[in-house]
Amino acid sequence: MDRRFFLQALTMLGGSYATAAIAGLAGSSQAAAKPLAIGPSIDELPSDLFSEQERKDLSAMAEVIIPRTESPGAIDAGVPKFIEYMVQNWLSEAEQQIFLEGFRAIQKYCLADFSKSFSALHPNQQLDILEDLEDKASDSPWYDFANVQRQYIEDAPFICQLKELTIFGFYSSEVGAKQVLRHDPMPMQFDGEYALGEEDSSWSMIRTM
Amino acid sequence: MQENNKKYDAIVIGSGISGGWAAKELCEKGLKVLVLERGRDIQHGVDYLGEHAPPWKIPFANKADRKRNVDDYPIQSQCYAFDAATKAFFTKDSEAPYQQDENKPYHWIRANGVGGRSLIWGRQTYRWSEFDFKANVEDGHGCEWPIGYDDLKDWYSYVEKFVGISGAKEGLPELPDSEFLPAMDMYTLEKTIKGRLDKYMPEVTMTMGRTAILTENLNGRAACHYCGPCPRGCSTGSYFSSQSSTLPAARATGNLELRSNSVVEKLIYDSNSNRVTAVQIIDANSKERLSFSADLIFLCASTLASTQILLNSKSQQFPNGLANSSGTLGRYLMDHFKMQHVAVFADNLDHYYKGFRPTGTYIPRFKNLPGKEQTDYLRGFGLQADPVRPDWRFHFNQKGFGKSLKDNLRKPAPYWVWVLGAFGECLPNANNRVELDESKHDEFGIPQIKVSMSFGANEHRMSKDIIKSSEKIFKAAGAVYIETTDTLSVPGSAIHEMGTARMGKDPKTSVLNAWNQSHDVPNLFVTDGACMASSSCVNPSLTYMAFTARACDYAVSQWQQGKI
Ligand SMILES: Cc1cc2nc3c(=O)[nH]c(=O)nc-3n(C[C@H](O)[C@H](O)[C@H](O)COP(=O)(O)OP(=O)(O)OC[C@H]3O[C@@H](n4cnc5c(N)ncnc54)[C@H](O)[C@@H]3O)c2cc1C
Numbered sequence: 001m002d003r004r005f006f007l008q009a010l011t012m013l014g015g016s017y018a019t020a021a022i023a024g025l026a027g028s029s030q031a032a033a034k035p036l037a038i039g040p041s042i043d044e045l046p047s048d049l050f051s052e053q054e055r056k057d058l059s060a061m062a063e064v065i066i067p068r069t070e071s072p073g074a075i076d077a078g079v080p081k082f083i084e085y086m087v088q089n090w091l092s093e094a095e096q097q098i099f100l101e102g103f104r105a106i107q108k109y110c111l112a113d114f115s116k117s118f119s120a121l122h123p124n125q126q127l128d129i130l131e132d133l134e135d136k137a138s139d140s141p142w143y144d145f146a147n148v149q150r151q152y153i154e155d156a157p158f159i160c161q162l163k164e165l166t167i168f169g170f171y172s173s174e175v176g177a178k179q180v181l182r183h184d185p186m187p188m189q190f191d192g193e194y195a196l197g198e199e200d201s202s203w204s205m206i207r208t209m
Numbered sequence: 210m211q212e213n214n215k216k217y218d219a220i221v222i223g224s225g226i227s228g229g230w231a232a233k234e235l236c237e238k239g240l241k242v243l244v245l246e247r248g249r250d251i252q253h254g255v256d257y258l259g260e261h262a263p264p265w266k267i268p269f270a271n272k273a274d275r276k277r278n279v280d281d282y283p284i285q286s287q288c289y290a291f292d293a294a295t296k297a298f299f300t301k302d303s304e305a306p307y308q309q310d311e312n313k314p315y316h317w318i319r320a321n322g323v324g325g326r327s328l329i330w331g332r333q334t335y336r337w338s339e340f341d342f343k344a345n346v347e348d349g350h351g352c353e354w355p356i357g358y359d360d361l362k363d364w365y366s367y368v369e370k371f372v373g374i375s376g377a378k379e380g381l382p383e384l385p386d387s388e389f390l391p392a393m394d395m396y397t398l399e400k401t402i403k404g405r406l407d408k409y410m411p412e413v414t415m416t417m418g419r420t421a422i423l424t425e426n427l428n429g430r431a432a433c434h435y436c437g438p439c440p441r442g443c444s445t446g447s448y449f450s451s452q453s454s455t456l457p458a459a460r461a462t463g464n465l466e467l468r469s470n471s472v473v474e475k476l477i478y479d480s481n482s483n484r485v486t487a488v489q490i491i492d493a494n495s496k497e498r499l500s501f502s503a504d505l506i507f508l509c510a511s512t513l514a515s516t517q518i519l520l521n522s523k524s525q526q527f528p529n530g531l532a533n534s535s536g537t538l539g540r541y542l543m544d545h546f547k548m549q550h551v552a553v554f555a556d557n558l559d560h561y562y563k564g565f566r567p568t569g570t571y572i573p574r575f576k577n578l579p580g581k582e583q584t585d586y587l588r589g590f591g592l593q594a595d596p597v598r599p600d601w602r603f604h605f606n607q608k609g610f611g612k613s614l615k616d617n618l619r620k621p622a623p624y625w626v627w628v629l630g631a632f633g634e635c636l637p638n639a640n641n642r643v644e645l646d647e648s649k650h651d652e653f654g655i656p657q658i659k660v661s662m663s664f665g666a667n668e669h670r671m672s673k674d675i676i677k678s679s680e681k682i683f684k685a686a687g688a689v690y691i692e693t694t695d696t697l698s699v700p701g702s703a704i705h706e707m708g709t710a711r712m713g714k715d716p717k718t719s720v721l722n723a724w725n726q727s728h729d730v731p732n733l734f735v736t737d738g739a740c741m742a743s744s745s746c747v748n749p750s751l752t753y754m755a756f757t758a759r760a761c762d763y764a765v766s767q768w769q770q771g772k773i
């Protein structure tokens with residue numbers, strides 16, 4: 001991993017030709033294939049990995065990472081459901097194990113030390129717990145400048161997995177795209193000199209190919 | 210085998226960029242045409258399943274479906290245009306195997322379906338120049354081209370007016386102007402860079418990418434609405450594809466019959482008449498063998514697939530593949546080598562953009578040309594350039610929680626990245642080749658191809674100069690940080706594969722004559738990338754279109770005169 005890798009990866013996400021998964025869209029079974037645009041949203045896909053209590057705790061964690069402020073937060077955007085779906089369906093077995101172990105360790109710790117579930121703790125306590133995890137994980141290559149999703153870091157610690165899934169779920173969600181980023185699906189024009197104000201957000205979908 | 214009694218005037222094999230053009234031209238000239246396409250039918254608009262899907266509808270938030278990609282698309286998934294919303298257009302590697310030389314990986318990127326790769330291509334369209342057509346004879350690599358720029362010039366104009374190409378006139382002999390629709394706008398950063406290059410590197414021209422995308426309505430196709438990800442399909446027909454452009458024109462004549470799921474296995478040759486008398490297919494659904502006949506055969510299945518069909522069409526007369534009396538069939542495979550370099554810019558940070566411009570800018574070849582710098586290698590390279598303003602996807606792994614994290618991720622990064630993608634010309638070399646591997650068959654029992662290709666000393670010498678030149682351009686342009694790489698792309702992955710049934714003057718050293726017609730078998734034409742005798746450094750598809758239209762014109766006049 002190096003910065004070159006990071007910069008190279010830009011080419012995958014950014015520009016057009018020169019630079020540069022399907023649950024519902026199975027290429028082979030044409031009959032069953034539906035346009036993605038009328039399919040389910042990423043927070044509507046069913047999963048049954050977690051108990052109600054676990055869901056509460058997971059939601060609280062996602063909300064610590066991306067809280068509701070003057071704009072909506074992770075829970076408003078359906079991020080907890082996205083995370084559960086991804087942990088169940090997208091992570092490899094080994095990655096899933098890291099996630100579940102990390103997640104359950106926090107739950108145990110909260111019950112042992114505070115006699116409360118994570119979700120019942122004061123937001124400051126919740127933040128302390130996650131910050132503590134991040135401190136311990138800080139030498140993970142997940143934090144390298146080079147990590148730009150081109151390769152998922154397979155042995156990333158739980159806290160990194162949690163942040164990555166929360167952030168991807170949030171900024172890809174309808175709420176995140178429209179209310180936190182700016183969403184402009186039919187621009188009808190290209191203006192290369194369009195001004196950027198200091199408080200302006202990115203476009204929700206910067207992918208030309 | 211079942212023979213089809215209906216006789217056509219012409220059969221076109223493949224419905225991609227070349228086949229679509231052949232179908233249109235032949236139908237418009239009044240011929241009854243059958244197009245045989247191995248892949249599934251893909252209807253314009255209706256089957257563009259990923260089009261306009263917002264980010265929240267894209268499976269796994271468009272993080273790569275690692276497991277399925279490894280199983281089904283190990284090679285295709287490495288293509289920049291491959292993602293959750295485009296992958297239905299790509300051929301599953303697991304279903305269409307080919308062999309690679311153990312030590313020489315080759316990426317064969319394919320979209321086997323109606324429309325071929327016209328649905329996912331990058332739409333960059335550049336004319337070849339007189340220097341390109343003269344290169345072989347001047348430096349002695351490859352055979353002499355049987356035609357020159359002047360023979361193709363009017364055909365370029367002819368196809369361009371139909372395709373619709375946005376771009377800017379520059380008056381450069383090394384990159385002749387096309388018939389243009391208005392060029393798209395540049396980003397402020399690009400204007401800044403262009404201004405600096407004009408001043409500090411006047412030998413370099415930076416122009417808007419010449420792109421088969423409409424900036425004005427044309428023939429019932431709408432001007433681009435700048436939604437961005439073209440390879441998901443474009444139901445407004447704003448970019449050129451077989452679906453949006455050539456096939457509807459062919460269909461409108463009433464002369465077109467298109468048969469999808471029809472895998473051409475071989476061409477049947479009759480030595481008495483010295484003609485291809487039938488095209489044998491396997492129906493991909495029923496697995497039944499059928500044959501069709503016509504007077505004219507246009508092979509447009511794409512470079513490697515067309516040559517596979519010829520190699521597999523053996524007869525007493527042609528034991529090593531049809532139209533192969535020269536022994537050159539399968540040889541002289543070329544692909545551009547690609548290199549990518551990036552630099553960071555701190556200019557114009559208060560400028561952004563509105564609309565997702567589906568093209569970049571282009572810096573045409575500026576070495577080894579009259580009046581330009583001469584180097585220690587032959588031929589040259591061009592640069593395709595893109596600006597990127599990084600967003601949250603590049604910074605998601607920062608430390609922190611809560612409001613400040615959320616706010617940081619929301620905003621564009623405080624820098625621009627400008628990416629230079631170099632495409633270098635590849636010399637024709639007899640050892641770069643495709644053969645049949647008779648020991649390996651696909652699900653239809655057709656022998657697989659085995660590709661063996663690597664870049665040579667000239668390409669490697671050129672790559673060193675590409676790095677140096679890119680650094681020089683970045684510096685002149687005002688970059689604050691530069692990162693170059695010395696890796697050349699895996700052969701095939703520039704997706705500009707050319708050669709293997711080259712045109713030439715001499716039937717002893719080439720497969721096709723000046724009209725894309727087989728030297729050996731007069732009713733056989735090959736008009737896709739297989740025909741190329743050299744590779745230039747510009748994207749090739751526009752040239753395939755011009756060759757195809759020109760060959761159709763010639764073939765039909767010969768046919769009408771009873772000469773074929
Ligand atoms: C991501 C990407 C970006 C690209 N960008 C550019 C660009 O910017 N500019 C440029 O000039 N080029 C570009 N290209 C290359 C361009 O797509 C090809 O050069 C072009 O499509 C070739 O046209 P073709 O008709 O020869 O082949 P294709 O378009 O590939 O069509 C061939 C057709 O033949 C069919 N076929 C194959 N075998 C058989 C058989 N045995 N029987 C029946 N049918 C068969 C296939 O299914 C397919 O439909 C790009 C390609 C890709 C994939």
Ligand code: SF4
Pocket residue numbers: 422432433434435436437438439440442443444445446447448565567
């Ligand atoms: S950017 Fe333009 S050409 Fe590309 S898909 Fe959108 S409308 Fe079509």
